[in-house]
Amino acid sequence: xxxxxxxxxxxxxxxxxxTHRIEAIDADVHHKKEPVEKDxxxxxxxxxxxxxxxxxxEEAQQTVHLINAALTRIGDGSxxxxxxxxxxxxxKRLAALPYVTTCINCAE
Numbered sequence: 001x002x003x004x005x006x007x008x009x010x011x012x013x014x015x016x017x018x019t020h021r022i023e024a025i026d027a028d029v030h031h032k033k034e035p036v037e038k039d040x041x042x043x044x045x046x047x048x049x050x051x052x053x054x055x056x057x058e059e060a061q062q063t064v065h066l067i068n069a070a071l072t073r074i075g076d077g078s079x080x081x082x083x084x085x086x087x088x089x090x091x092k093r094l095a096a097l098p099y100v101t102t103c104i105n106c107a108e
Contacts, residue, residue, distance in 0.1 A: 066099040
């Protein structure tokens with residue numbers, strides 16, 4: 001497990017960054033810092049922006065879930081093994097996306 005210490009740090013930093021982003025999006029979408037515009041046209045623009053932010057939020061939450069699952073796999077010794085075929089996931093793939101669960105062949 002010590003060989004994965006840098007991966008653990010990388011995953012935890014990414015999770016912290018995404019968690020901060022999720023919190024910021026939540027504050028923005030729910031207008032915790034600024035009130036909703038009084039002008040109807042501005043409200044429409046705000047609503048469109050909120051929809052984009054909610055899509056970004058959903059993707060960030062999914063990535064946090066994948067990161068937590070990767071940290072669990074590191075803990076139980078199954079990290080780096082393809083969930084579909086059982087083969088090792090190449091190190092280059094794990095370096096690029098440390099939370100992936102499949103090798104390139106199975107991902108395609």
